[in-house]
Amino acid sequence: MIASLQKFCLSFVATLAVVLLIFAGCSTTAADKSEAVKVKLTGDQEVPPVKTAATGTASIVIAPDKAVSGSITTTGIEGTAAHIHEGAADKNGPVIIPLTKGPDNTWSAPAGAKLTDAQYNSFKAGNLYVNVHSAANKGGEIRAQLKP
Numbered sequence: 001m002i003a004s005l006q007k008f009c010l011s012f013v014a015t016l017a018v019v020l021l022i023f024a025g026c027s028t029t030a031a032d033k034s035e036a037v038k039v040k041l042t043g044d045q046e047v048p049p050v051k052t053a054a055t056g057t058a059s060i061v062i063a064p065d066k067a068v069s070g071s072i073t074t075t076g077i078e079g080t081a082a083h084i085h086e087g088a089a090d091k092n093g094p095v096i097i098p099l100t101k102g103p104d105n106t107w108s109a110p111a112g113a114k115l116t117d118a119q120y121n122s123f124k125a126g127n128l129y130v131n132v133h134s135a136a137n138k139g140g141e142i143r144a145q146l147k148p
Contacts, residue, residue, distance in 0.1 A: 034063040036070065039144035041132060046143045047092050052077070054142050058130050060084070060109070062148075066120045068097055068113040074105045074132055077141055081133040082107035086119055088127050089145045096128070107132065124148055 041056035043049060054077035060070035072082055079101065087093025096119055099107035115123065122128055123146060131143035 034061050035148075036061045037146045037148065039130070039146065041072065041074070041130065041142035041144040043137075043142055045089075045129075045145065046131065046137070046140050047090060050137050050141050052137070052141050054132075054134075056132055056142050056144075058144060058146075060130065060146055062115065062120070062123055062146075066115040066117070068109045068115060071102075071106050071108040072099065072130055072132060074107075074142065077105070077132060077134050079105065079107065079132040079141075080135055080138075083131060083133075084109070084146070085129050085131065086122050086127060087129060089129070092139070093127075093129075099130075 036059045038057070038059050041058060043052035043054060054074060056072050056074040056077070058070065058072040060068065062068055068084065082099040082101070083095040084097040084099070085093045086096050096115070097109060097113050100110050102108055119128070126145060126147045128146040129143055130146060131140040133139070134141040
C-alpha cells in the first residue's frame with residue numbers, strides 16, 4: 001500500500017512539474033514576443049491635418065530585440081517617401097527608419113532595421129508613427145501612430 005502511494009505521489013509530482021514547465025513557457029507577454037501593430041493611415045492624423053482621399057494600411061512588427069519589419073500599402077496617393085518617425089500623436093518628429101518603395105504602392109522596412117533602446121522605449125510609450133509623403137504634401141499626407 002505504501003509503495004503504491006509513493007509511486008502515485010512521484011507520478012503526480014512529475015506530471016505537475018511538466019505542466020508547470022509548459023505553463024511557464026506559455027506565459028509570455030506582448031513585450032516578450034513579436035507582435036504586428038496594424039494601423040490605418042489617414043490625412044486627419046497628420047500634424048497639421050491634411051484633407052485627402054488617400055489612405056493606407058500598415059502592419060509593422062517590432063520584436064523584443066528591437067528589430068523592425070513590416071510594410072505599408074497605400075491607395076489614392078503617389079507616395080514620394082515613407083518613414084517611421086519618433087513623435088507623439090500631436091507632434092512631428094525625426095525620421096528613424098526610412099521605408100523602401102516596392103511594387104503596388106507598398107513601402108517596406110529595410111532588412112536589418114532596428115530601434116535604439118530610446119526609440120524602443122518611445123514605441124512602448126506610443127510615440128512612434130508611420131507616414132507617407134507626396135509631392136503635394138511634402139511633410140506627409142497620411143499618418144498613423146504605432147501603439148503597442
